[in-house]
Amino acid sequence: MRLIDLRSDTVTLPTEEMRAFMAKAEVGDDVFGEDPSVNKLQEMVADLLGKEAALFVASGTMGNEISIKILSNWGDEVIVEQESHIFNYEVGVASAFFGVQLSPIKGIKGVFTSEQVKDKIRPENIHFPRTKVICIENTHNRGGGNIFPLDEIERIKKIADKYKLKMHLDGARLFNASVATKIPLKEYSKFFDTVTICLSKGLAAPVGSVIAGDKPLIDEARRIRKMMGGGMRQAGIIAAAGIYALEHHLERLEEDHYNASLLAKSIADIKGIKIDPNDVKTNIVIFEVTDTRLSAQEVIEKLLKNGIKMLLFKEKFIRAVTHLGIEENDIRYTSMVLDKIFSG
Numbered sequence: 001m002r003l004i005d006l007r008s009d010t011v012t013l014p015t016e017e018m019r020a021f022m023a024k025a026e027v028g029d030d031v032f033g034e035d036p037s038v039n040k041l042q043e044m045v046a047d048l049l050g051k052e053a054a055l056f057v058a059s060g061t062m063g064n065e066i067s068i069k070i071l072s073n074w075g076d077e078v079i080v081e082q083e084s085h086i087f088n089y090e091v092g093v094a095s096a097f098f099g100v101q102l103s104p105i106k107g108i109k110g111v112f113t114s115e116q117v118k119d120k121i122r123p124e125n126i127h128f129p130r131t132k133v134i135c136i137e138n139t140h141n142r143g144g145g146n147i148f149p150l151d152e153i154e155r156i157k158k159i160a161d162k163y164k165l166k167m168h169l170d171g172a173r174l175f176n177a178s179v180a181t182k183i184p185l186k187e188y189s190k191f192f193d194t195v196t197i198c199l200s201k202g203l204a205a206p207v208g209s210v211i212a213g214d215k216p217l218i219d220e221a222r223r224i225r226k227m228m229g230g231g232m233r234q235a236g237i238i239a240a241a242g243i244y245a246l247e248h249h250l251e252r253l254e255e256d257h258y259n260a261s262l263l264a265k266s267i268a269d270i271k272g273i274k275i276d277p278n279d280v281k282t283n284i285v286i287f288e289v290t291d292t293r294l295s296a297q298e299v300i301e302k303l304l305k306n307g308i309k310m311l312l313f314k315e316k317f318i319r320a321v322t323h324l325g326i327e328e329n330d331i332r333y334t335s336m337v338l339d340k341i342f343s344g
């Protein structure tokens with residue numbers, strides 16, 4: 001039985017064409033800055049995001065945390081959203097390695113306001129940590145792929161400037177936001193000192209993320225990457241997959257959005273499931289199991305018996321993520337199976 005793996009867009013496999021492109025990649029020693037494929041990928045991302053420079057890193061987590069490190073000092077405070085990846089899924093790195101404290105704001109589907117930011121900023125006082133960085137996640141994973149509105153980002157940036165704070169964008173799925181809104185990537189990234197994008201999610205490369213920013217910041221990021229053991233050698237082999245993904249897999253994200261929306265619409269009327277299809281803006285679908293006879297975990301087990309994988313998100317919530325390799329027919333089959341599970 002063919003598995004329909006909707007747990008995450010991180011499960012995508014490199015296509016034959018991507019593998020062929022990787023096999024031919026020109027490589028060199030990237031710790032010496034001599035890998036042509038890594039250099040090309042970095043230039044491509046810097047250009048796409050309208051930044052001076054960029055740095056290839058192992059993962060989105062590494063990208064976010066190096067960014068936090070280079071924008072803050074020991075003992076500082078970093079504002080994040082309460083449901084954000086940085087606050088929930090990065091193993092406490094910011095405090096464990098870099099000695100900064102995270103200060104969470106409760107947003108609505110990942111979105112918070114400039115007023116909330118203002119309320120979080122600490123006045124100068126010997127007792128307080130210094131507020132130094134604001135992090136935004138766009139699209140927002142636990143917010144169900146929600147898109148952070150550009151005008152709110154602009155208002156937050158004004159507050160950041162007023163209080164001399166830095167801005168970091170966790171853009172693991174920024175490409176999804178840009179494809180869905182048709183707002184160019186640069187329009188989002190211009191408000192941020194550092195931006196991390198992931199190549200191994202919707203873009204379907206096997207490994208890697210990129211941090212972009214001003215040259216001095218990226219030079220510093222390179223040092224911190226080395227400090228964390230992230231200096232790679234002939235990394236062009238994997239960077240090539242990123243180049244291929246940027247050239248071939250960007251526009252197709254629309255298909256993922258279409259499939260996510262189709263899934264939400266086709267399960268919205270099932271008794272025992274709660275989801276508003278209007279909430280699905282990109283490639284993530286989070287639905288609630290309201291049927292008291294079934295737990296979300298049991299639903300996941302029944303799906304698996306039918307060859308479908310989804311992720312338990314919270315006690316009563318399930319996450320499904322569409323990506324390269326998931327076809328419209330898979331979505332129609334998935335909604336039929338869900339219909340059977342809840343009517344049985």
Ligand code: TLP
Binds near residue numbers: 058141173
């Ligand atoms: N998200 C993964 C899991 O870690 C939860 C997923 O399956 O969605 N920022 C955001 C918004 C992310 O969703 C993720 C990964 C990351 C950063 C970290 O990327 P990696 O996994 O490359 O460290």
